[in-house]
Amino acid sequence: MSPSTSPRFFSEKEVARHRTKDSCWVLLGTRVYDVTGFLRMHPGGEALILRRSGGDVSGEMEGPPHRHSENARRWMEQYYIGELQRDCSSSSSAEDCEEEQTLRERRTTPQKTAEKEDDDDSCSYSRCKPLDLDKDLVDWHKPLVWQVGNLGENYDTWVHQPVDRPIRLFGNPFLEATTKTPWYWVPAVWLPIVFYFSWQWCTTLAQESTRLSLTSDYSVPIPVYSFPVLFMAGWFLWSFIEYCIHRFLFHLKPPAHNYYLITIHFVLHGQHHKSPFDGSRLVFPPFLAGIVVAAFYFFLQKTLPEGLCLPVFVGGLSGYVVYDMIHYYLHYGSPKKGSYMYGLKAYHVKHHFEHQRAGFGITTTFWDHPFNTVIPDEKF
Template structure:
């Protein structure tokens, strides 16, 4: 199938109309749908609309990974007319991108992305069918496949109802858990302000220690830190477990828990954790703390941890869909997390911070954070 030919006039017209079309040698890409998601900020791509970005892809300052180059090919439009090219010296650049030639595709109904038509002889999965029951058959090919991200929605289940239940909008997490955090915070402060909370009162009536109200705040902070450690541990050891190639069940479980997020990192419906499955972790933690500590003290720790979880989910969503100010901590953290998705999948497990990546030696090197 011959590539579509794009004239310089069409390229200029699209950019003048507000689209963001880019060149890579003589290849034309429509990245309009990705502008706001780019880790370098939307202005970075908008400023380069209609220009050749090959030097920007090679760096410095930002060398783009092979996964990032594969990602770009999803926005392929066609070839710039040879007579329209600005500089014939760019011919050598085209030779370097042949390995990323786009497959035959049909236009997406949702964005500028072009989705491949399923070819059973070459494709590993059929995107028109639920993926959850297919991925276990990839066996030794699964790890490489799941870490090559694509910009398209994923369907996990055949049942429309079950599929709907597996998706969650970011504001659902806020609407469910934020009132719980606020109420429990008020309750703990109210109980502690009464002055009748004492340590060791259940062991002896002769000696006990009164607990002042300000103790809530360090307990709340400790709860947040405990959650951050859990966040790191869950992400590293459960979400990034390496399922055996011959274990269909573990591959399927991994894909359901986290693999689908690495395959489609900008699927907004699966960036936060649904409240019902989350409660299977949250409720047992609440019960354990109530057993181990005086009720209001255990509750103070719990509410700090719950707040940490909500902050984690919201931060994770923002790192994928937000546009933090350039030079800010969140801008750096967004670049750090994008690097985890596109090249350093075995390191960089911190989401809200890198506090645990440092002591456990899983920090993405500073020079690597500059690459995408």
């Protein structure tokens, strides 16, 4: 709802009727929100919201167990649809009715309210209001890729205030299409390569002619049953690369004065933080992933003895495929509460909405511990 539009009013009975997956409304005080489109995105699972649908979620927003961040509150404002109109009957006190009427009159004069909020330093526009397409720092009606570089020192704050709307990077339809990848392209492109190299390595070793040279005069045969060990070593190595790319490349803060580095950062990862539930940009496009995969292969080829490169490579490549699939699931899946994936989803959502400088692990939080980037536990 536009800030300049007078709100609609709903009765308590009308709000209470919307308690299904097809139509789910909640209250935050007297404000009414239609969160139907957010159900599958909620880190706690859709059942958690459905159990509280039709009612006030103010207590859950404040916690415990989880105090929602300012970004989460701003995100919720995108689903605001109107105000609650309570029945001021004899069961309600005169003071409550008078307060309700005053609040209603205030919210039906949005221009005056907006001016008051603009004068309040503790509640800036960027953190307390829903996205206003006409007042945002960029023009959402045009491709964003050529605009974000002009944000300068405002870029880092702007890009880490997520919105629930699609992003158009390029005006050219072909360029725009290359930035979007359905999730199933990842296993479709890379798993055949994993299977081919695995088969090639195992059939070669089955001939018992491949040996590992330990010295110039001594070598040992490489048994076929070493494949699982080397495969898992590659997978473990990928988990470290995954962490490093996410932390040191994707979250490298570009200099405020450098238009080009800001633009590159936005294309690589900033757009994902700005629109974290854009399903077409949750996995790597094959051509971009191919650069990383090729670099990984040549690195292993130069550093590992002959005969060990392939199993480590396919293990790492498999780790990448699982990484992209898990990343997609963390945004759109509904894991069972208490499961490993449930914990990962909650961890990753905190990274997006509250702790952008921590929580860089996607498939595992293992590397966050030695590098001291673990998202801290909440304290009440």
